[in-house]
Amino acid sequence: TQLLEQSPQFLSIQEGENLTVYCNSSSVFSSLQWYRQEPGEGPVLLVTVVTGGEVKKLKRLTFQFGDARKDSSLHITAAQPGDTGLYLCAGVKSFSTDKLIFGTGTRLQVFP
Amino acid sequence: DAGVIQSPRHEVTEMGQEVTLRCKPISGHDYLFWYRQTMMRGLELLIYFNNNVPIDDSGMPEDRFSAKMPNASFSTLKIQPSEPRDSAVYFCASRRQGGLATEQFFGPGTRLTVL
Numbered sequence: 731t732q733l734l735e736q737s738p739q740f741l742s743i744q745e746g747e748n749l750t751v752y753c754n755s756s757s758v759f760s761s762l763q764w765y766r767q768e769p770g771e772g773p774v775l776l777v778t779v780v781t782g783g784e785v786k787k788l789k790r791l792t793f794q795f796g797d798a799r800k801d802s803s804l805h806i807t808a809a810q811p812g813d814t815g816l817y818l819c820a821g822v823k824s825f826s827t828d829k830l831i832f833g834t835g836t837r838l839q840v841f842p
Numbered sequence: 843d844a845g846v847i848q849s850p851r852h853e854v855t856e857m858g859q860e861v862t863l864r865c866k867p868i869s870g871h872d873y874l875f876w877y878r879q880t881m882m883r884g885l886e887l888l889i890y891f892n893n894n895v896p897i898d899d900s901g902m903p904e905d906r907f908s909a910k911m912p913n914a915s916f917s918t919l920k921i922q923p924s925e926p927r928d929s930a931v932y933f934c935a936s937r938r939q940g941g942l943a944t945e946q947f948f949g950p951g952t953r954l955t956v957l
Binding site (some may be wrong): 778827829 | 846873875884885886887890892897898933935945946948949950951
């Protein structure tokens, strides 16, 4: 059973469009991270959110942690071809573990 | 500074052969993680170490998989005997001791193909 479900699985858009990726679970997470992975490379951390309702912005990317700490979203404004990649959410279930549980992933393609 | 180093980058082997994947974590990092990534199952944690000690190996699929960390700068993941279903990209990641917000740094991965 996949604890973190991401939607959509695939997304193809034109440069300049906006998009939102969702990361949902029925479990509560003590913290949640978003990573981006490019072909042939390992995932790279974009952001960490730890407080329910927290919103963080990274240039054109806006990340939100749900109030109940069960879900998160990533919104990209005016997408660019350089945003192309696999986006992964990853959560830590409790303070007693160091394990990250990764989501199912969203593959984004931005066309010029 | 060098990131996480993995070798080999690509490995092609035949079913039944032993495969050894290698990882050098970032100097000073206390945690080391081994992951496997496939299209079907996504990114799965296999095992992780803290200060060279295996903490959780519940993700290791079978007894054919084993991992060691003989010192703070080196770890291996061994598959013996290998099977076609082991074909995947294997990532090593490391991080410092710290809270839940501590970043994991991933290596470039080893793409394993078992024929």
